[in-house]
């Protein structure tokens with residue numbers, strides 16, 4: 001009885017985050033139902049109820065609680081929810097850290113033009129950082145970066161609109177049990193989430209450089 | 223996170239940083255990215271048209287230390303190899319050589335993708351071995 005909620009993958013017989021809250025595998029969810037389910041299940045797993053139980057049962061309830069929290073946090077955030085659903089659907093998002101990956105799995109997932117832009121912007125960021133470190137500012141370069149910042153923010157906004165449309169399309173395909181439409185949306189959403197993570201990373205870098213006050217600004221994730 | 227000495231060495235003294243003339247017939251350019259972290263890597267090769275030997279390789283990586291080390295190592299490894307030999311380089315070889323921890327495997331994947339993309343670009347430019355190019359994709 002302990003094994004049925006342990007893993008978040010979609011393999012047979014395992015309960016998904018959606019199952020935990022008795023929610024359909026859709027991307028527009030009933031957030032009130034999610035909240036209610038979360039509080040109800042949290043109460044059922046409350047440590048006080050397990051105070052006099054065996055160590056094994058206590059450990060189990062603890063594991064269930066942390067799983068419940070993960071599930072709740074994931075489903076609450078629409079982007080995390082989307083990434084999770086795509087993973088359930090076998091799209092293996094954010095999971096390239098495996099030795100036996102399929103080398104073709106990721107090919108062309110990110111459009112070449114975006115990569116070019118990302119690369120160019122990184123070149124400018126590097127130059128700007130070098131300037132700043134010397135205590136200099138380059139107004140022309142700063143202007144370029146500010147324009148890029150505006151442009152990337154706009155891209156992010158319109159991407160999020162596309163994403164919202166894709167959620168609706170996915171849900172409709174679910175209702176209609178239309179596998180072809182589902183697959184189409186899956187591929188589209190994988191590409192969108194990849195794009196989104198580039199844009200977000202880039203914006204973080206640009207924001208960092210433009211608000212640089214000294215000492216920070218160097219990319220830290222060596 | 224603790225890095226292996228080899229990663230630190232490549233990070234502090236990256237080999238072959240720079241760029242080659244993208245428009246040259248003998249140059250193949252691979253530009254790839256890892257959506258997980260938003261890092262990007264450009265790897266370029268200059269191939270001898272007669273022998274198909276990679277005579278020069280350059281890279282520029284905006285990313286983590288492991289990605290920089292992986293691409294630096296990749297340029298060292300491809301140099302002197304023929305194009306088809308270079309296609310044999312696997313990200314797992316890079317992982318082993320640099321002792322990358324599991325969370326950094328995707329950084330080595332990026333380097334493998336970059337090699338393949340650079341070779342693919344060169345093949346396309348030179349209309350080399352259609353069959354081989356298709357197999358590589």
Ligand code: FES
Pocket residue numbers: 256258259260261285286287288289326328329332
């Ligand atoms: S963390 Fe992104 S390539 Fe290493």
